[in-house]
Amino acid sequence: MPRLLDSDDLLERYDASARERVVAEPPKRVDAPERTPFERDRARVVHAAASRRLAAKTQVVGPETDDFVRNRLTHSLEVAQVARDLSRALGCHPDIAETAALAHDLGHPPFGHNGERVLADLAAECGGFEGNAQTLRLLTRLEAKSADAEGRSVGLNLTRATLDACTKYPWARGAGPGGAADPKFGVYADDAPVFAWLRAGVDGPRRCVEAQVMDLADDVAYSVHDVEDGIVVGRIELTALDTAAVWQTVREWYLPEADDDELDDVLAGLVAQASWPSAPYDASRRSLAALKNLTSDLIGRFCGAVQAATFASGPGALVRHGGDLVLPERTLLEIAVLKGVAAHYVMQTEDRLAVMARQREVMAELVALVAHRGPDALERAFADDWAAAPDDAARLRVVVDQVASLTDASAVAWHRRLLGRG
Structure with a gap:
């Protein structure tokens, strides 16, 4: 396993092109704290107005529903922690991966994916709407921080490496793996110039490894934490799952080809974990502590499996476009099972569907x-x-x-x- 690098060694892995900004910036005052370019990027996202708004945007359960459940901001903070830890273990820059994680949901509109689908339909005549493309637009245009020589906003003026890491879907509308029918994309047509700049020297739609870390951290965090929130608000009981119904949701939402025997085996592996509950959740401190231990163990399980598989695949440098994460099939199935549990018990209930209809x-x-x-x-x-x-x-x-x-x-x-x- 590669050794953990110190901050200077990590920074040296990123060349001048990775550190470049759309608008060159002079050095800060000599009396200002010395920071790396990527530390400055992280600070700009933390202080952005769009980041503060995430506190009042829906994750799964509305932020006004319960004091315990996640909103988009707390979710982003948790994704950032997972991304930072994983990136350090893999040898890519933790500030880049963490900033990408902090920024990954900035483009989400009100009411989460429900609102996103409405805007996608209504914006068809101007190039559609996609939360990830909106994130790029915020970072490079809408957030007020820097301007070019003509006075046009360049958003937060982040480095090329950080912007690339924030690009979960590095292609235009209709140009993704799914073709014209693919709803996912990362750039609107009128943001193409800055997209071309940040992708300079990259052929095709390959994501940089820091973006892959951000994407995995997002998947891990929400698969685990959505279940945790569902348990706390009384919608999910892990000791009494209706697996037939949950497996149908898994097939409808995530894995169309998965069969019951395969999913039963994956769940059995999760249940065999020592921290999986053996008694119903009762909201006591003992239950809350046990639930926290479960979420911690699951995150460690998923990230550890990916880290081991990635290191076993070869000695490639896991920096920018020099390598790829390896995601074991079993880990992907375990994550999908948890997503299916949350989707079935939280997102498909009649009261939730009624609220979503009104939101639309x-x-x-x-x-x-x-x-x-x-x-x-x-x-x-x-x-x-x-x-x-x-x-x-x-x-x-x-x-x-x-x-x-x-x-x-x-x-x-x-x-x-x-x-x-x-």
């Missing part, structure tokens, strides 16, 4: 109301974008940018205000 109505009506009112309904920065927009498609993109920036609560408040209800 609010989002669709809000886009229509803002588009009708135009600049009068927009915050100043977006009103300026509207004024500069050359056509209706560009103005629709401004409306979508504005609505996507809102939190769950502010989306509801804007909807009520624009309807004249308060």
Whole structure:
């Protein structure tokens, strides 16, 4: 197993191109704390307004539902911790992987993936909507930090290596592995120039290893923590799973070809773990501690398996595009089983489906109301974008940018205000 590198050794693995920014920046004051380029990137994401808004955006259960459950911000912090630990173990730069993890959900609109699907439909005429493409847009345009020589915003002006690590789907709409039907993409057409800059020297859609670490950390964190949240709010009981129903959800949502015997065997392996509960959750401190131990053990199980498989695959340098993570098939199945448990017991319940239907109505009506009112309904920065927009498609993109920036609560408040209800 490779030794852990100190910070200077890690930094030397990233060349001048990896550290470059769209707009060159002069050195900081001599009396300012000395920081690496990637530490500065991390600080900029932490202090971004879009990061603060994540605290009021839905993860799975709405942030107003329970004081314990995750919101998008707490989820992002947990993903960042997993990514940082894994990247250090693998030998890539932990500040890059952590920053990518902190940023990975910045582009999510109100109401999580439910709101994302609404905006994707409504934005069809201006290039669609995808949370990851919106993240790139925020980092390189919408967040106010730096400007180019012409006065145009370049967002947070992050380094090339960090922006590349934030790019989970490094392709344009319709250009992914699934072709035109693939809903996932990482860049809108009018953000193509900065995308070309950050991908300079990279052929094809291969993700850098730091982006792979971020993506795995996201999968690990939400597969484990969504189950934890579901248990605490009383929707999931791990000692009494209806496996037939859960396996059907796994096939419908994640693994169409998985059969019951295979999934039964994967669950049996998870249940055999010492920290898997043997008694129902009762909200006592003992139960809470046991649940925390389970989540910790599962995260360690998944990350440890990937780390071992990656090291066993060869001695390649796990920096930028010099290597790839190896994800064991068994680990992917275990993660899918946990996702299926959360999806079945939390996301498909009748009360949840009713709430989601109302959320979609609010989002669709809000886009229509803002588009009708135009600049009068927009915050100043977006009103300026509207004024500069050359056509209706560009103005629709401004409306979508504005609505996507809102939190769950502010989306509801804007909807009520624009309807004249308060």
